[in-house]
Amino acid sequence: MPNNYQSVHHYMEASQKAFEIYQHSTLQQRATLLHQIGDSIQQISSTLIEVAATETHLSHKRLLTEIKRTIFQLQNYGDYCATGEWMDIRIDTHNTSDQQHLIPDLRKMMVPLGPVLVFGAANFPFAYSTAGGDTASGLAAGCSVVVKAHPGHVETGKLVAAAVREAIKICNLPEDIFIHIEDISVETGEALVKHPLTKAVGFTGSYKGGKQIFDWGNQREIPIPVFAEMSSVNPVFILPEKLAIDGAHIAQKLAASITLDVGQFCTNPGIIVCVNDEAYNNFETLLVTECKKVTPQTMLNKGIGLNFKDKKQQMLQEQTVTTLIDNSNETEAAVTIAKTTAQAFLANIALQDEVFGPFSLMVCCKNIDEMQAVAQHLKGQLTATIFTTDAGFEQxxxxxxxxxxxxxxxxxxxxxxxxxxxxxMQHGGPFPSSTDSRFTSVGADGMKRFARPQTYQNWPNALLPKELQNENPLGIFRTVNNVLTKAAITPYL
Structure with missing residues (x-):
């Protein structure tokens, strides 16, 4: 382990001790905490936006939208937590009516995993970082959370962390259910993932970073789930019939999507697949014209800007790739559109690589058969888009x-x-877009990542968790003997 193992051990021990208490908190206590965190962030939102704008170069308007989303996430996840529906409670009561198939009393619910490690994301300083969706999901599931700050917005993270700690204090909960670590070294990240008290990891970022964390999680003596949202080029397939009748509108929408916040979204459309005909030629001209209207801007930080420049150049230097537009300068990034043939795309796996930023590669097919070959060749994605007519879909x-x-x-x-x-919402997809396509990192269902199913067999009613007791004292939905209900249970005699 690295030299800073002792400090990491201190953090994780504190998180574990807090978890041992917090795992017994009620659903309403967790909901109240998440609402209070949202309120605490709201109170300092003006300051947060100013600091984040300085650190990330994102506009005040974008940051205001993101901070509202973050507060909404906290409230929304809290409300859903309180319903208990995410716990997927299943109860099969003891049944002696069929002597050949005796059923014991079985009651299943989701329980928290333990301390969760969250890595802050570069492109969302609020919604995917210190108090973002992963943190909200972990706390809602009853886990303690350790956040490793992203180096791109450390000061923003400090302010948000202080708001979270204030909310925890107001709610009279153990202070170490949330720990914010500002050591940004790779060694500290590895030590946190590999520490035996860490039970799960949430990550949003590059394929390289996510895959490394995933590997660390599986190299442990006891492997842990790593929920990493990583690389996606989000292909867009435009069928000829649709392009012929709606090319101008599609060009406007795609140009806006590709350049939104300098292309720094994980759902940025990085590949556009068309059949090369007259309608395509008109569309290509329209798309380039729309993109020329967009002013170059500074990316999130120097490292991301340099990475965009390097990845873009690698792509444009491919012999089979033609540049349609590239107006970037030395300090700012502008939209870059390139094109290649389906044949070249199928022959070169490097053309599938994500270029994080305002970049999109046009893949020109001879016909629908080649378009099918491209679709079959692509790796797993967060999203895929179809532009077509109803008739085209059926054909x-x-x-x-x-x-x-x-x-x-x-x-x-x-x-x-x-x-x-x-x-x-489903924000996750087949590898390499994420490490586990069964889960989402957006929406309250995300809390299911940090819980596991546990069954109680033949327990006395009084000793069961309240969620499973006959009387249903929490008034939550449960599937009892295959029927979804809020009703109390009358046990079989």
Whole structure:
């Protein structure tokens, strides 16, 4: 272990001790805490926006939107936590009516895993960082949370952490259920992931960083789940019939999506797949024209700016890639659009690499068969988009199914940027977009990442957790003998 292991051990021991108390908190106590954290952040929101704007170069307008989303997340996750629905309670009561198939009394619910480690994200200083969705999910599930601050907005993180600690104090809960670590070294990150008291990890960022954390989690004597949201080029498939009748509108929407906040969204449309015909030629001209209207801007930090420049140059230097537009300068990033053929794309796996920033690669196909080959060739994605007519959808069922198989969220005739916080949202997809496609990192269902199922068999009613008791004192939904109900249980005699 690295030299700073002792300090990491101190953090994790404190988190574990706090968890041992907090795991017994009521659903309402957790909901109240999340609401209070939101209130505490709201009280210092003006200061937070000023500091974050300085650290990240994001606009005040964007940061105001994000801070509102963060507060909403905290409130929304808290409210859903209180319902108990996320616990997936299943109860099969003891049944002696069929002597050949005797059923013991079985009662299952979700219980918290333990201390959760969260890595702050570069591109969302509020919504995916110190008090973001992973932290909210962990606290809602009954876990203690340790946050490793992102180096791109450390001062912002300090302010948010202070607000979280204030909320915990107001709610009279153990102070170490939330610990904020400002040591940004890789060694500290490794030590935290590998510490035996860490029970799960939440991460949003690059493939390189997420895969390394995932590997650390699996190299432990006792492996732990690592929920990493990593790399996605979010392919957009535009069928010829749709392009012919709606090319101008699609070009406007895609140009806005590609350049939104300098392309620094995990759902940025990085690949656009079309059939190369006359309608495509018009569309290409329209897209380039729309992109030229966008002014170059500074990216989140110097490192991300340099990475965009390097990755972009690597892509543009490929012999089969042609540059359509690249107006970037030495200090600012502007939208870059390039194109290649389907044949070249299928032959070169490097053309699937994500270029984090305002970049998109046009993949020109000869026909629908080549479009199907491209869809089949692509790696797992967070999103995949289909622009088509209803008739086009019906005419190409194989292509449509291939596109559906690619991603966690499938968009119909719209752009992938914009991730709504709600239960129906799926923000996660097949590898390498995330390490576990069964879960989402957006929406209150995200708290299920940090809990595990546990069954109580033949326990006396009085000794059961309140969530499982016959009387249903919490008044929550439970599936009892295969029926979803809030009713109390009358045991079989």
């Amino acid at each position: 190409h069922p194989t292509l449509m199914q291939q596109i559906k198989n690619l991603a966690g969220r499938i968009i119909f005739n719209n752009v992938p940027t914009g991730v709504t916080v709600c239960l129906a």
